Amino acid sequence: MVLINGESRAFIEIADRGFQYGDGLFETIEVRNGQAVFLKQHLQRLGLGCQRLRIPVPDAQTLTFEVNGLCRQMQGTQAVLKIIVTRGSGGRGYRQPDTVQPTRVLSLHPYPDYPKNYAEQGIVARFCSSRLGLNPGLAGIKHLNRLEQVMARAEWDDPGIQEGLMLDINGQVIEGTMSNLFYAKNHRLYTAALTHSGVAGVMRGLVMQFAAEQGSPVIEHSFTREELLSADEIFVCNSIIGLWPVRQIENTHFPVGAISQRLQSRLHQFSHDDK
Amino acid sequence: MVLINGESRAFIEIADRGFQYGDGLFETIEVRNGQAVFLKQHLQRLGLGCQRLRIPVPDAQTLTFEVNGLCRQMQGTQAVLKIIVTRGSGGRGYRQPDTVQPTRVLSLHPYPDYPKNYAEQGIVARFCSSRLGLNPGLAGIKHLNRLEQVMARAEWDDPGIQEGLMLDINGQVIEGTMSNLFYAKNHRLYTAALTHSGVAGVMRGLVMQFAAEQGSPVIEHSFTREELLSADEIFVCNSIIGLWPVRQIENTHFPVGAISQRLQSRLHQFSHDDK
Numbered sequence: 001m002v003l004i005n006g007e008s009r010a011f012i013e014i015a016d017r018g019f020q021y022g023d024g025l026f027e028t029i030e031v032r033n034g035q036a037v038f039l040k041q042h043l044q045r046l047g048l049g050c051q052r053l054r055i056p057v058p059d060a061q062t063l064t065f066e067v068n069g070l071c072r073q074m075q076g077t078q079a080v081l082k083i084i085v086t087r088g089s090g091g092r093g094y095r096q097p098d099t100v101q102p103t104r105v106l107s108l109h110p111y112p113d114y115p116k117n118y119a120e121q122g123i124v125a126r127f128c129s130s131r132l133g134l135n136p137g138l139a140g141i142k143h144l145n146r147l148e149q150v151m152a153r154a155e156w157d158d159p160g161i162q163e164g165l166m167l168d169i170n171g172q173v174i175e176g177t178m179s180n181l182f183y184a185k186n187h188r189l190y191t192a193a194l195t196h197s198g199v200a201g202v203m204r205g206l207v208m209q210f211a212a213e214q215g216s217p218v219i220e221h222s223f224t225r226e227e228l229l230s231a232d233e234i235f236v237c238n239s240i241i242g243l244w245p246v247r248q249i250e251n252t253h254f255p256v257g258a259i260s261q262r263l264q265s266r267l268h269q270f271s272h273d274d275k
Numbered sequence: 276m277v278l279i280n281g282e283s284r285a286f287i288e289i290a291d292r293g294f295q296y297g298d299g300l301f302e303t304i305e306v307r308n309g310q311a312v313f314l315k316q317h318l319q320r321l322g323l324g325c326q327r328l329r330i331p332v333p334d335a336q337t338l339t340f341e342v343n344g345l346c347r348q349m350q351g352t353q354a355v356l357k358i359i360v361t362r363g364s365g366g367r368g369y370r371q372p373d374t375v376q377p378t379r380v381l382s383l384h385p386y387p388d389y390p391k392n393y394a395e396q397g398i399v400a401r402f403c404s405s406r407l408g409l410n411p412g413l414a415g416i417k418h419l420n421r422l423e424q425v426m427a428r429a430e431w432d433d434p435g436i437q438e439g440l441m442l443d444i445n446g447q448v449i450e451g452t453m454s455n456l457f458y459a460k461n462h463r464l465y466t467a468a469l470t471h472s473g474v475a476g477v478m479r480g481l482v483m484q485f486a487a488e489q490g491s492p493v494i495e496h497s498f499t500r501e502e503l504l505s506a507d508e509i510f511v512c513n514s515i516i517g518l519w520p521v522r523q524i525e526n527t528h529f530p531v532g533a534i535s536q537r538l539q540s541r542l543h544q545f546s547h548d549d550k
Binding site for chain 2: 054
């Protein structure tokens, strides 16, 4: 099921700047019991991304109406809702048209069949050799320029490995191909500062909020692969998987720790209470 | 006029990875007298780009047949042919499908109405504040992740400025938003080394080839804004504009120099003789 600017269509003009230049943004949202989970947070981030890319922010009421309409059809099934907003068509080359009419695409997808033990017993990760580039101007934004992630995800097809961890070109660990990454060491929780690369995920934001509420605010900093491997516990998160402990990175093993479990249960509670 | 995988259509599936992730490449080609100019060089670069992104290279015979068919319709008019090749549809998230079936999109566009004096008397350029990120893995490739150029081109709308020059995040000058950049100083010709960012243009390649044939090989190196402003002459080039001398960057003026003119006439001769 796909809605393009409110109409049921599955095709987009090739002139759309999303296709021509990756000139747009996206959100990937869990749909549960006919509702978009953390919709408020996703629309907020989408709005901030639009502002940074100077794309007119889609009307929140229209978007919410369309999202709710689509999600209602998914009553009883878990699903994934993807929202793409582009700068629309037109302009000359890279130059945008004088009046930008954004394109919004909403599409529903099957929920991935991840085994339940990923969340309970943890996953196996590897380091990717594809690196994240550095660009403060675009860092943090969930934009449509995703070749780096595509190249990294193409590095392995072993189904025993669930995520690839990406370093930036300076060798600092940033995130997973599809997730943000946290680690705990000596009872403190750390994640990468996304000043030069990376995507500031909605789930990352919630984890940081919960950790602060629990009295241990997350420290955003730069860290190497060696620092990560010396962690007491590690987890990755995104809006679809929630929070997965990492039990193994290449040959190093990690326990499913108390901090990960506490955040996981807070997340579970919050997403059921208070969307 | 648009051909998608050989069929006359103007719409693309939203599932296409070109739209979802900018997972593809493009070429922009001048069409003159019903023929694609420098087609051999463009198809060669497209093939190299596909190899670097591990997208199956489109069959050259099919592509050439389609290009020639479209261009024949443009007999008597100058036009622009754009070729986009994407990794096609499918896969799960960033992961590509087991069997990739690339999408190829050929489209014809009006030739831009640039005044003739841009080539003869030179253009005015400015420095953009949007920077090019650093990523050796993607540097040089004409891929579809073009947000940096879009953001840079959105910085000005003064019609008296024809090009914006982009620095990388370290402050090295790299290229124009839509062109490559060369400068001459003390009878030597320089351009940016595209090891960490930038697009290795077909016209850039030809300029380097011609300069070498004329006995003054181009030096690829890193240079700052100050070094550029101390140049004897400057020009930008791409496949549509050919070669434009730069007569002014912000408040600094430059002559239309002998090296630029010699390369311009070699280019003119070559493109008429020996496509």
